[in-house]
Amino acid sequence: MGWFGKSSLSSIIQRVFGKKHAKIGIYGPPNVGKTTLANRILRDWTGDIMGSVSEIPHETRRAKWKKDVKIENGNSSLTMDIVDTPGIATKVDYKEFMNTYGLSREESRRRAKEATEGVIESIKWLEGIDGVVLVMDSTQDPFTQVNVTILGNLEARNLPVLIAANKIDEDDSSPATLKSAFPQHPVVPISALTGYNTENLYSTMVKHFSKKRRKKRR
Amino acid sequence: MTKKDNGISFNLVSRQKFQDLSSEEKLRFILKEVKKGRILVLEYGLTPTEQTSLIENTMKEIEQDTFIGVEMEGYGEDTPTFLQKLFGMGKRPRMTMIGPADLVKTVRKDDNMIQTKIIPGRGAK
Ligand SMILES: Nc1nc2c(ncn2[C@@H]2O[C@H](COP(=O)(O)OP(=O)(O)OP(=O)(O)O)[C@@H](O)[C@H]2O)c(=O)[nH]1
Numbered sequence: 001m002g003w004f005g006k007s008s009l010s011s012i013i014q015r016v017f018g019k020k021h022a023k024i025g026i027y028g029p030p031n032v033g034k035t036t037l038a039n040r041i042l043r044d045w046t047g048d049i050m051g052s053v054s055e056i057p058h059e060t061r062r063a064k065w066k067k068d069v070k071i072e073n074g075n076s077s078l079t080m081d082i083v084d085t086p087g088i089a090t091k092v093d094y095k096e097f098m099n100t101y102g103l104s105r106e107e108s109r110r111r112a113k114e115a116t117e118g119v120i121e122s123i124k125w126l127e128g129i130d131g132v133v134l135v136m137d138s139t140q141d142p143f144t145q146v147n148v149t150i151l152g153n154l155e156a157r158n159l160p161v162l163i164a165a166n167k168i169d170e171d172d173s174s175p176a177t178l179k180s181a182f183p184q185h186p187v188v189p190i191s192a193l194t195g196y197n198t199e200n201l202y203s204t205m206v207k208h209f210s211k212k213r214r215k216k217r218r
Numbered sequence: 219m220t221k222k223d224n225g226i227s228f229n230l231v232s233r234q235k236f237q238d239l240s241s242e243e244k245l246r247f248i249l250k251e252v253k254k255g256r257i258l259v260l261e262y263g264l265t266p267t268e269q270t271s272l273i274e275n276t277m278k279e280i281e282q283d284t285f286i287g288v289e290m291e292g293y294g295e296d297t298p299t300f301l302q303k304l305f306g307m308g309k310r311p312r313m314t315m316i317g318p319a320d321l322v323k324t325v326r327k328d329d330n331m332i333q334t335k336i337i338p339g340r341g342a343k
């Protein structure tokens with residue numbers, strides 16, 4: 001599509017979304033379950049699906065969005081535009097796709113090229129977003145650079161972020177580690193795969209993202 | 219990646235060196251060094267905005283057989299204490315390690331320590 005060229009990204013996002021609602025990005029490193037979560041949210045609240053899921057990292061290589069997703073929580077509700085973003089990484093090695101996942105050389109090289117473009121696209125979308133669900137894999141170390149960078153970026157701009165500690169159905173998951181690592185943000189343990197505790201995620205989203213953005217710049 | 223000798227360069231970059239550079243100059247310096255196969259330890263890390271730009275610039279420079287990206291590990295910014303704020307000190311980025319992703323790998327990272335290792339086969343002979 002390549003529509004990032006001329007007009008500024010925020011004006012494009014404006015056009016895509018209109019102005020009314022909170023634009024919420026689902027962010028995180030590759031393979032943590034962002035699209036699985038996006039699909040679950042859409043399935044629960046709109047009946048659609050967002051995109052394809054895979055055990056191979058960098059499955060999502062273009063941002064995808066769904067407008068007007070209304071999530072209810074008791075008497076309150078929040079209508080959001082939800083963006084599923086490509087996983088953000090500091091490196092992309094096509095040989096990993098060949099050696100670990102058995103893709104052909106040509107396929108691996110194409111996937112790697114698109115993955116680098118996807119990371120750039122995710123970062124561009126970050127500029128126009130009102131809040132973020134940062135998805136982390138709770139079987140892994142919390143302080144990875146991508147997590148630190150995304151959180152630092154959002155904190156510097158005073159944007160609300162909610163951490164979804166995903167994959168808690170796995171035996172070696174440790175959502176408590178994530179909770180103690182990021183005490184300044186709400187951390188909700190979930191399994192996007194089984195749906196476990198997603199009601200809690202939804203109510204936290206409604207509460208956390210409805211707050212008037214207190215100190216928004218400008 | 220060019221490596222003139224067999225050793226691996228480990229460069230410790232002082233806060234003074236970075237204080238005089240603009241964000242853009244810092245990022246250009248880092249990527250140039252890392253693409254030469256050097257590992258950098260920055261005394262004074264990058265701000266979140268600079269980190270984000272570094273990731274973006276890294277993605278633009280990836281060449282599949284010679285440069286697969288960076289391994290970068292640092293911490294979030296120190297929040298100044300009340301007293302430091304009183305003396306006008308703002309948030310400060312903390313120590314950060316950056317190297318070529320095919321050369322250095324993070325083993326473990328917690329609140330206080332970053333453990334890395336040189337990927338075998340690429341180490342000094
Ligand atoms: N066990 C478990 N696996 C999960 C969970 N959520 C996602 N997965 C699996 O993790 C893998 C990656 O899921 P995706 O949803 O594609 O991850 P992503 O974050 O969108 O990945 P990219 O698009 O590549 O950045 C798939 O194999 C999913 O089935 C979960 O809650 N539990």
Ligand SMILES: [Mg+2]
Pocket residue numbers: 034035036052053059060085086087
């Ligand atoms: Mg995805």
